[in-house]
Amino acid sequence: MTSERLTGRLAEIVGADQVLATASCAAYAVDDHVPKAIVFPGDAQELSKVMKCASSERLSVVPWGNGTQIGLGGIPARIDLVVGLKRLARIIDHKPGDLTATVEAGMLLREVQASLRPSGQFLPFDPIGYERATIGGILATNASGPWRQRYGTARDLVIGIRIVHADGTITKGGAKVVKNVSGYDINKLYVGSLGTLGIILEATFRLYPLPAVEHTWIALFPTGEPAACAVAQILHSTIVCTRVELLSSVAAQPVGRQAGCAFPEGTVAVAVSVGSVPEAVDAQIAAIGKLCRREGAVAGFLVEGSAQDSLWSAICNFSSASTDGRPWATLKASVLPTHVVDTIDHAETLARNIGLRSAAISEAACGIVRLYWRGAPGVTEPDLISIAKGIDELRHWVVRHGGSLIILSAPSAIKAAVDVWGPVGAALTLMRELKQQFDPFGCLSPGRFVGGI
Amino acid sequence: MEKRRIVQELAAIVGPEWVISDPDELTVYECDGMTYLEKAMPDVVVLPDNTEQVVAVVKLCGREQLPFLPRGAGTGLSGGAIAVAGGVIIGLNRMNRILEIDIPNQRAIVEPGLVNLALTQAIQDHGHYFAPDPASQAASSIGGNVAENAGGPHCLKYGTTTTHILGLEVVLASGAIVPIGGKTLDCPGYDLTGLFTGSEGTLGIATKVIVRLLPHAEAVKTLLASFHAIDAASEAVSEIIATGIIPSALEMMDRHIIRALEEWLHIGYPEGAGAVLLIELDGPAAEIEAQTKQIKQICDRCGALDLRIAKDEQERALLWRGRKGAVAAVGRITHEFYLQDGVVPRTTLPRVLREVEAIAERNALVIANVFHAGDGNLHPLICFDSRREGELQGAIAAGAEIMRLCLSVGGSITGEHGIGMEKIDFIPLMYSPDDLEAMRRVRAAFDRSSRCNPGKLLPSSRSCSETTISYRPHRVERDGLAQRY
Ligand SMILES: Cc1cc2nc3c(=O)[nH]c(=O)nc-3n(C[C@H](O)[C@H](O)[C@H](O)COP(=O)(O)OP(=O)(O)OC[C@H]3O[C@@H](n4cnc5c(N)ncnc54)[C@H](O)[C@@H]3O)c2cc1C
Numbered sequence: 017m018t019s020e021r022l023t024g025r026l027a028e029i030v031g032a033d034q035v036l037a038t039a040s041c042a043a044y045a046v047d048d049h050v051p052k053a054i055v056f057p058g059d060a061q062e063l064s065k066v067m068k069c070a071s072s073e074r075l076s077v078v079p080w081g082n083g084t085q086i087g088l089g090g091i092p093a094r095i096d097l098v099v100g101l102k103r104l105a106r107i108i109d110h111k112p113g114d115l116t117a118t119v120e121a122g123m124l125l126r127e128v129q130a131s132l133r134p135s136g137q138f139l140p141f142d143p144i145g146y147e148r149a150t151i152g153g154i155l156a157t158n159a160s161g162p163w164r165q166r167y168g169t170a171r172d173l174v175i176g177i178r179i180v181h182a183d184g185t186i187t188k189g190g191a192k193v194v195k196n197v198s199g200y201d202i203n204k205l206y207v208g209s210l211g212t213l214g215i216i217l218e219a220t221f222r223l224y225p226l227p228a229v230e231h232t233w234i235a236l237f238p239t240g241e242p243a244a245c246a247v248a249q250i251l252h253s254t255i256v257c258t259r260v261e262l263l264s265s266v267a268a269q270p271v272g273r274q275a276g277c278a279f280p281e282g283t284v285a286v287a288v289s290v291g292s293v294p295e296a297v298d299a300q301i302a303a304i305g306k307l308c309r310r311e312g313a314v315a316g317f318l319v320e321g322s323a324q325d326s327l328w329s330a331i332c333n334f335s336s337a338s339t340d341g342r343p344w345a346t347l348k349a350s351v352l353p354t355h356v357v358d359t360i361d362h363a364e365t366l367a368r369n370i371g372l373r374s375a376a377i378s379e380a381a382c383g384i385v386r387l388y389w390r391g392a393p394g395v396t397e398p399d400l401i402s403i404a405k406g407i408d409e410l411r412h413w414v415v416r417h418g419g420s421l422i423i424l425s426a427p428s429a430i431k432a433a434v435d436v437w438g439p440v441g442a443a444l445t446l447m448r449e450l451k452q453q454f455d456p457f458g459c460l461s462p463g464r465f466v467g468g469i
Numbered sequence: 470m471e472k473r474r475i476v477q478e479l480a481a482i483v484g485p486e487w488v489i490s491d492p493d494e495l496t497v498y499e500c501d502g503m504t505y506l507e508k509a510m511p512d513v514v515v516l517p518d519n520t521e522q523v524v525a526v527v528k529l530c531g532r533e534q535l536p537f538l539p540r541g542a543g544t545g546l547s548g549g550a551i552a553v554a555g556g557v558i559i560g561l562n563r564m565n566r567i568l569e570i571d572i573p574n575q576r577a578i579v580e581p582g583l584v585n586l587a588l589t590q591a592i593q594d595h596g597h598y599f600a601p602d603p604a605s606q607a608a609s610s611i612g613g614n615v616a617e618n619a620g621g622p623h624c625l626k627y628g629t630t631t632t633h634i635l636g637l638e639v640v641l642a643s644g645a646i647v648p649i650g651g652k653t654l655d656c657p658g659y660d661l662t663g664l665f666t667g668s669e670g671t672l673g674i675a676t677k678v679i680v681r682l683l684p685h686a687e688a689v690k691t692l693l694a695s696f697h698a699i700d701a702a703s704e705a706v707s708e709i710i711a712t713g714i715i716p717s718a719l720e721m722m723d724r725h726i727i728r729a730l731e732e733w734l735h736i737g738y739p740e741g742a743g744a745v746l747l748i749e750l751d752g753p754a755a756e757i758e759a760q761t762k763q764i765k766q767i768c769d770r771c772g773a774l775d776l777r778i779a780k781d782e783q784e785r786a787l788l789w790r791g792r793k794g795a796v797a798a799v800g801r802i803t804h805e806f807y808l809q810d811g812v813v814p815r816t817t818l819p820r821v822l823r824e825v826e827a828i829a830e831r832n833a834l835v836i837a838n839v840f841h842a843g844d845g846n847l848h849p850l851i852c853f854d855s856r857r858e859g860e861l862q863g864a865i866a867a868g869a870e871i872m873r874l875c876l877s878v879g880g881s882i883t884g885e886h887g888i889g890m891e892k893i894d895f896i897p898l899m900y901s902p903d904d905l906e907a908m909r910r911v912r913a914a915f916d917r918s919s920r921c922n923p924g925k926l927l928p929s930s931r932s933c934s935e936t937t938i939s940y941r942p943h944r945v946e947r948d949g950l951a952q953r954y
Binding site for chain 2: 115158226
């Protein structure tokens, strides 16, 4: 189908002002692949019709929330149409008494939080770039951040979902209740499926009450080892934390600057938040401070109020907040908590060998390590192929230690040289079968997922 | 004879002592915890010792085109482990080893036949426990917990089984061994672990389970609040949640249960109590101290008759004793009962419970309510006497009405027990043909042949013939291993 015919058919469904073509499409390129058209359906029915039209023409479709995580995923095999979800942006239902809310996929997380806050509730997501992320994007990428320590990830929070399938059929999974075992727990299948099985239309979440008080304790350590010991101690104690973050010395400096606290050169930082009633927060923060000192912390201080907000914002928005070098690749390693520090060290060595600096921010108690590989100040354009090799080498190390490593974002040339996802083993056959069942013509985000799905 | 040959081949795989084909011995396997709806005899039961043997058995079933199903302890309450289509039951009870305990990383790897409580017992010296706590935990297997995504009173705070499962080794109907998920979080690819959990034995056989372990909380406090009526108790439930407290358990019992318990165990509920709430808090001592105060105020505001706080472990056990004995107590005052399982948003509880009362009246029956109030998971006990004309039909009708009621407020037809055979004809009330089609695709991706636990979870054209639904104690209950609560 020609671009003109395509935009014409789409305009019939959504109105001409909700279709972009030709020149405007460049802004929606995925790994330099420019789509033929962008369409912004205004409701579920329009989205369904768009999908029906696209599938009848066997067009490849990539859903688009706000584009903050569009860098995640393999280089698309084809991309004809981008479906923008920004007009599907309402809270459909919020039941404060039930601590549940149903939200459309295109709504910004920030706006969801703003509308929940008056009832003292929130949706505990704080992934990278959360200020601009949409609900659908967070679910499709299974994005998470420091709060996962206490509240889990999308798989724990989504209780119901509505999906528009490749052929336009709309189905639901789950219900508006927190406990439900009728049929397969199909919500789990769509979360993290990166638009390869269907487009998420809306989701129902379990919400959490905002804690009465939340404080953060920061402890600084001379090296990673004692910092990791402190984290392990906390994890095995009766202290209940909302966030436990370990920042490598390379990351701690810029985060500290951003948050207005100066960390001495070379120190590793551990930031731990506790949220509860005031008495319990005070008691637990005191226990954390004591424990960190015992493990060899050289300094420790309490952060609260707006300083606390800027600290966590600096942590969650790390990549863009840094100014001492362009980010070349952002990686996510998932390892056992006991391997966090080794992973961080190993990544630093490998990055140094190719003239980069590796900054690590880690949900250490969960074993999640985000690595930001950036140019060292003063170093000119590094060689992308050696970066790809470095990533591959790091992945081998992580996999050998029982973990996995994915690329969260990187220039296309790097992605072309090293698989974004890494190996998934024998499960790949099953995943391909699922893809075949849900999208037999391979129209949904082809090539973006594991094993080229 | 065909069957003899197959039995011999199975014996060659697992050893003759681990194959059961004698009709008398097979009767143990003709039903599970759903003792009332339907029974069916498998052709043969095999008890493999390891994954390789499971694979060999499954491949043999493939070659012979035989249906098969996994079975753990057989305590499931929706008929999931019943061989409706005959064939081979693969019992996993011998595969009950703990393969790895990794306390530093708070993980364990176990075989599926391990009894839930045995894991917690094995790690308690390390100050950790396995959180899913179905009332059957002294008997049910971890594989069965995974397959049913079992809940329990404490899943209000800690989540159902799925929250605690990180990875599995699965044997598919094709005989392929597929490791899914892993010891680390966020494995790349589709969340097959999440999808498999709750799949009721229809997607394959779990042969290894990687679980998360939790450290014990600093302190625990158990409270019992009594009210004149259900409405006031429901209001207290809503207020507790609205204040931001997430109790580790929040259970309610109505006047029928209270009466039955008083007659039997003499727990000493206050005179005139029409509803009681069992509330458990756990966490940092300072937190539960403050929360206890808040709860006291809420209960006062809601007109509680009495609030009792357990002083020690002994009193705590006493307060739980009533809750744990609730279902058994009802068993003593009625000839038979039919245990339902449905979920509603908790704010609709007062309205839904009034409706349940009306359903009872319309069908001229008593319906007693004991349930996980914190997450809106109802367990109505529909009392009847099948010797009396029309009561059985009335009870079945009342059960269906309750399921419809749950759906009308946005809830679910099962919160813990699963669809299995029992609710296979009701799942279309909750999901549209297209919704069910998506689930069929999942099943087809795992098992094109549909030989893995056929006749469960997803409806076919086969219609269910309900004959009797009365409660009979399960073997584990007779043995005093577990109580329904
Ligand atoms: C007294 C009593 C109290 C109970 N209390 C609760 C409760 O509080 N909460 C709750 O949720 N449930 C409860 N149950 C129900 C039941 O105990 C749970 O569903 C339990 O998880 C079933 O485990 P099982 O080992 O007995 O499984 P089985 O009954 O043997 O099997 C159940 C299903 O799981 C499948 N299965 C078993 N093993 C595997 C495997 N390895 N791989 C794949 N599939 C498998 C079977 O095919 C079947 O479909 C109770 C039951 C009784 C009798």
